[in-house]
Amino acid sequence: MRVVETILASIVIMVTLTFVNSVVIPPYSPRYEATELEKLGYNVLHNLEARGILTRYVYDPDIAKGQSLLRSALMVSLPSDVYFNLTIYRLDEYGGLHMEGQNIFYGDPEAFQNPKLVSTVTYVLASSGDYYDPRILVLQLARR
Amino acid sequence: MNPVFDHILAMVVVSVMFISAVVILPQMNAGNFKAVEQQQLRNIALNLFNAMLLDTGYPVDWGSRVNRTFYFYPSVVERFGLASYMDPTLYVLDPDKVQRLNIYNPLGYLPYEYLKSILNLQGYGFSFRLVPPFNVTNVDGTKIDEKHTPLSYVDSTTLKYALKVVHLDGRPIPNAKVEGFIFYSKGKDFSLGPLSPTVTNASGICSQIIRLNLSSPDYVMVILRISVADVAAILVTMGRDASVYVADINVVGDTVVLTKAKNPSNEDVKIVSIYVYTTDGETVSLYNGTKDDHFNTGKSPRFALWNKTFDGLRDLNPAILIFDFSAVEGGRREIVVAGPYKNLLSYNVFEYGGKVPVGSGAVKLQRNVLIENMIYTAELWVWKE
Numbered sequence: 001m002r003v004v005e006t007i008l009a010s011i012v013i014m015v016t017l018t019f020v021n022s023v024v025i026p027p028y029s030p031r032y033e034a035t036e037l038e039k040l041g042y043n044v045l046h047n048l049e050a051r052g053i054l055t056r057y058v059y060d061p062d063i064a065k066g067q068s069l070l071r072s073a074l075m076v077s078l079p080s081d082v083y084f085n086l087t088i089y090r091l092d093e094y095g096g097l098h099m100e101g102q103n104i105f106y107g108d109p110e111a112f113q114n115p116k117l118v119s120t121v122t123y124v125l126a127s128s129g130d131y132y133d134p135r136i137l138v139l140q141l142a143r144r
Numbered sequence: 145m146n147p148v149f150d151h152i153l154a155m156v157v158v159s160v161m162f163i164s165a166v167v168i169l170p171q172m173n174a175g176n177f178k179a180v181e182q183q184q185l186r187n188i189a190l191n192l193f194n195a196m197l198l199d200t201g202y203p204v205d206w207g208s209r210v211n212r213t214f215y216f217y218p219s220v221v222e223r224f225g226l227a228s229y230m231d232p233t234l235y236v237l238d239p240d241k242v243q244r245l246n247i248y249n250p251l252g253y254l255p256y257e258y259l260k261s262i263l264n265l266q267g268y269g270f271s272f273r274l275v276p277p278f279n280v281t282n283v284d285g286t287k288i289d290e291k292h293t294p295l296s297y298v299d300s301t302t303l304k305y306a307l308k309v310v311h312l313d314g315r316p317i318p319n320a321k322v323e324g325f326i327f328y329s330k331g332k333d334f335s336l337g338p339l340s341p342t343v344t345n346a347s348g349i350c351s352q353i354i355r356l357n358l359s360s361p362d363y364v365m366v367i368l369r370i371s372v373a374d375v376a377a378i379l380v381t382m383g384r385d386a387s388v389y390v391a392d393i394n395v396v397g398d399t400v401v402l403t404k405a406k407n408p409s410n411e412d413v414k415i416v417s418i419y420v421y422t423t424d425g426e427t428v429s430l431y432n433g434t435k436d437d438h439f440n441t442g443k444s445p446r447f448a449l450w451n452k453t454f455d456g457l458r459d460l461n462p463a464i465l466i467f468d469f470s471a472v473e474g475g476r477r478e479i480v481v482a483g484p485y486k487n488l489l490s491y492n493v494f495e496y497g498g499k500v501p502v503g504s505g506a507v508k509l510q511r512n513v514l515i516e517n518m519i520y521t522a523e524l525w526v527w528k529e
Contacts, residue, residue, distance in 0.1 A: 006154050006157055006158055007157055010157070010158070010161040014161075014165075017169060017172070018172070036509065039511075040510055040511065040512070043234075043235060043511050043512050044512045046234060046235070047235055047512045047513070047514055047519060050233050050236070050514065051374070051514065051517065051519070053373070053374045053375070056374075057373070069373040069374075070373070071373075072317075072319075072372050072373035073372070073373035073374065073375055075311065075372075076277035076278050076311070076317075076372045076373070076375045076519075077277060077375060077512055077519055077521075078512075079312075079510050079521055080311055080312040080313040081313075
């Protein structure tokens, strides 16, 4: 009987250790990568805004031209192995969200299929001048 | 079962389990131990990167004139950080501090080993890089340098430049805006003028003809500002680099300092005029030399040959200073020299620190930074030594 108890106890210990091994998140796991991309995304949008580039292109009256230039600005500002998908929303006076223009996209669409590998940054611009006219930027990033 | 056999069997089973645990479990855990080590490395890298990019360090102006001298002594730095103390915006770096990471800075730099000691990074190595937003090369893809210049003469009064603008992964960039200024001299004459703005074609290539007022100039300096959606890089290109025997140009805060050239020619040099090419692409006349503004390239007992403070110079966001010198070289003639960032804050990748060992499990972090209002990608690699 003691043999069975010993074997059972040992199996329990081995199973516990195996379970612990399986739940540890290695640093290169998608969760860490997504956090890192999130920081980079905020950082790039912040710097483009600090230089006045983001506001100028997001509020460009010629939406297609502004978004094309914004795509180029993001392509040279982000590392070359990072794909992005930026959507710009306009807020109306009733609080409704409306998509402005088209998605600003660069990269392989398949890179955005797995949500665990994609990080999302939401960035708000309050106005381009004196009056309140917010735009909500949703930037999705994925590593090549 | 006989209790003796019962005990023996139990001991055998426990022994087998123990030996298995000693041999197999470390193997099973090796990956996780490595993962935890990597995570620690990542935390160290993140803290180090934040300290580098978000902290001003102490003294806050450690890269500028501390103790009233523009010569830099590493012992001045009590706490390290590259952030600008004059701009509260995040990720704006102080160009004076970044220059102190350039090991070729004639006014002194911060040695890698010393920096590791004040950062308490014993046992770890790191490499810090500033990567330009895109690449500018010759049309055939070769790197632009003194031997491979994009300038060529069509005839004695016509100059041509041709270059290629590509993403960092090599894809061409169409519609990149190229503008700039040309400075050139012939004998005792000096001339300058803007270049007509142009854009790159679908292959990322751009070329332009420049008409010259002086025939077959002795010295030509073309400064090009290439911008993609208002994100710019600045390129200095020249026919012949005269700085090697006249003087090196340095800027510390608002002070311009000329230091001994690599191969000084032991001649009397007069400063005729100084121009500033700003990161916004404008050319500003900064100074016209007087009879007191001269130096001998080789005889100065000190390293600095000449210096002058121009209040508000830093506010202009100077990308390049262009000096029109008058020197004796087969008779007195005008010589054009540019500096100080041609090797640091232009289109080159700037590197500081150790060499990233291959297969060391080094951690890489990237952020976007502003230096002199220009965008770069800052990269930090950290590894365990």
